[in-house]
Amino acid sequence: MSFTQSQTAIDGGFLDPAFDAQGVFARLLTAISRPGTVVDLGVCCRSPAPLSMAQGALLLAIADGDTPVFVEEGSEAMAEWLAFHTGARIGEPSEAQFAIVSRPSREWLERLPLGTLAYPDRSATVLVEVESLKDGHSFTLEGPGINGTSRIVLAGLLDDFAEFRKANHALFPCGLDLVFTCGSELLALPRSTIVTEV
Amino acid sequence: MYVAVKGGEAAIANAHRLLDDRRRGDRSVPVLTLDQITQQLALAVDRVMAEGSLYDPELAAMAVKQARGDLIEAIFLLRAYRTTLPRFAASKPIDTGAMKIERRISATYKDLPGGQLLGPTFDYTHRLIEPDMADDRPVPEPERRSCDRHESAPRVTDILGADAMIEPDGEGTPEREPADLTRSPRTFPADRDARLQALARGDEGFLLALGYSTQRGYGRTHPFVGEIRIGEVEVEIELPELGFPVAIGRVKVTECQMISQFKGSKSEPPQFTRGYGLVFGQSERKAMSMSLVDRALRAEEFDEERVSPAQDEEFVLAHSDNVQATGFVEHLKLPHYVDFQAELELLRRMRSEQQYEDAHKEAAQ
Amino acid sequence: MTVSAKHRSHEQQVDAQIEARRRAMAAFAQAGSTFLADAWERLGAGRTALPVRGPEVGLVMVRGRAGGGGAPFNLGEASVTRASVRLEDRDGAVVGHAMVLGRDPDKAGLAARFDALWQVGDQRERIETEVVAPIEEALAEGDRKRTEETEATRVDFFTMVRGED
Secondary structure: OOOOOOHHHHOOOOOOHHHHHHHHHHHHHHHHHOOOOOEEOOOOOOOOOOOOHHHHHHHHHHOOOOOOEEEOOOOHHHHHHHHHHHOOOEOOHHHOOEEEEOOOOOHHHHHOOEOOOOOOOOEOEEEEEOOEEEEEEEEEEEOOOOOOEEEEEEEOOOOOHHHHHHHHHHOOOOOOEEEEEEOOEEEEEOOOOEEEEO | OOOOOOOOHHHHHHHHHHHHHHHHOOOOOOOOOHHHHHHHOHHHHHHHHHHHOEEOHHHHHHHHHHOOOOHHHHHHHHHHHHOOOOEEEEEOOOOHHHOEEEEEEOOOOOOOOOOOEOOOOOOOOOOOOOHHHHOOOOOOOOOOOOOOOOOOOOOHHHHHHHOOOEOOOOOOOOOOOOOOOOOOOOOOOOOHHHHHHHHHOOOHHHHHHHHHHHHOOOOOOOEEEEEEEEEEEEEEEEOOOOOOEEEEEEEEEEEEEEEEEEOOOOOOOOEEEEEEEEEEOOOHHHHHHHHHHHHHHOHHHHOOOOOOHHHOHHHHHHHOOHHHHHHHHHHHHOOOHHHHHHHHHHHHHHHHHHHHHHHHHHHHO | OOHHHHHHHHHHHHHHHHHHHHHHHHHHHOOOHHHHHHHHHHHOOOOOEEEEEEEEEEEEEEEEEHHHOOOEEEEEEEEEEEEEEEEEEOOEEEEEEEEEEOOOHHHHHHHHHHHHHHHHOOOHHHHHHHHHHHHHHHHHHHHHHHHHHHHOOEOOOOOOOOOOO
């Protein structure tokens, strides 16, 4: 018998934990404060499936022992990796602070924490990997952090996305914040952003 | 209108420099070392760790030194330090039954299994200041007595519990994470886990006064010290990368089991109920006070009328933290020039209105 | 031997090995860092241990139980240092972990290295006799001293007989 745990759990973290985490955090802040802006986190980690690189980097930077993570189609290797590098454990949707799901649908408004009127921050941030942040459907954005309107383009499993956004926006100040990832890139749609399909 | 007033930078810098000087005092007197503080002022260090809610004797000693012996200031420093560190894990609950006992007494059972061990206590001293303290007299080694028997020292409540004369510990609910007031704000009514955490880091003086008040009739209890034990316990952590728990070292704690009478209810027979105290370091006054207040706060559980401050959960938990308390009290000394000016204006207006009314009345007469 | 008995004995072996590693890790965590450094000079000389994580200082929340045996509650935090290192071995790499109370990066790093070396196996017996055993003895000696000092403060009750019988 061997005590050696799977190598994937140990490898693939930030090379320089303090500075890499700060770098990712700074870019994430740009993405959230300027909704729709695509930021590239770069090649800074190697995350096990089903996490994409940007999802892995985001969790490495801001997940910790106090933030249960829900992963729709998780794997043991990923759970070990996350536990070793961040201390975060895999949790049920109802307690998740971060949720990695395959599509942003209304279902998640019933299953993930939306925050309360007294503490709207006690809600989940949803991470969705899409096929592209450059081609596909166009959406118009408006709201805080956007000068007038701006436009994003997304490709992927987005059938009921418009409906989801509408329902989510109606919950304000509660609701889910959304981060679309694609490889090492991401863009954020906080709950305050109004999204309309073009 | 808001008027910002600038100035004072030089005064502040010089004040801090003066503080450094006064802290050091007469340079011909040797400077205190941290070892001296952890060894010779061990109970001050213990109090700072308990109320600072951070077990680290060396850091606590640094805080005591930096605070010039002002323990609440030292506690504040420790609390501030802990906010800079990531939390890696939570330990498995410590097992006080497996404690390496340094002191263990019971006021209820003379001949309890494991015996009465006085340890390094102030009890039975005459409280006369010893002239020896003025100089460095050699101190004899402590007496030793071999101890071959491996008699265990079960917690006294486990002994009484065996006869069903005392309420049981109750089962933990493993699926629920205990409340953590360092992570999420207090809510009322609080569960016992949240109360115990608040009491464990609460101000010793505040809890002492509240505990005292329950004895004097404010929240009727008739308590006995079932047991006090002081000693080291092992801290075990389950690391996710290992999959099994490992011991990472030991901490010293003080535990107090306070037993008090209960006349029974519809569902429960008459029995003894309990209050619990557990504190970092050696501090039996704090552990005893905590157990009295814990019991008083359980009033609802036993259908007792809540009439006294010690039974009022909101009052106790909202005021037990000395860092919060000192912050709010001490902020009063910071500039309030504008607020005060506004109140002064208000008073002047009220006076002139009154004078006007008086003059009016006089004229009418 | 039946299949299930064989399975059982394998499980027992695994349990025994985990127990041995737990004991060793507990000993490393409670040793002095100079003791570990000296021991590493002897036992680990020539080995390269690469940092995987840390050493880094952080906190653990120490928990107690209501009443001593009831529901868990958060007592307060303690400072800890943790480290993970990778030790290259002929058959690949072995990762060693350590978490120790207090703020001592050197000690945590050494404890992680010893955990890795212990797993490699070829030095296990020497680690057990030259590192783990002396640490355990020192701890036991300290405990014995304190126990005996405490024992001298045991109250031996006796009954006084007053007056004529």
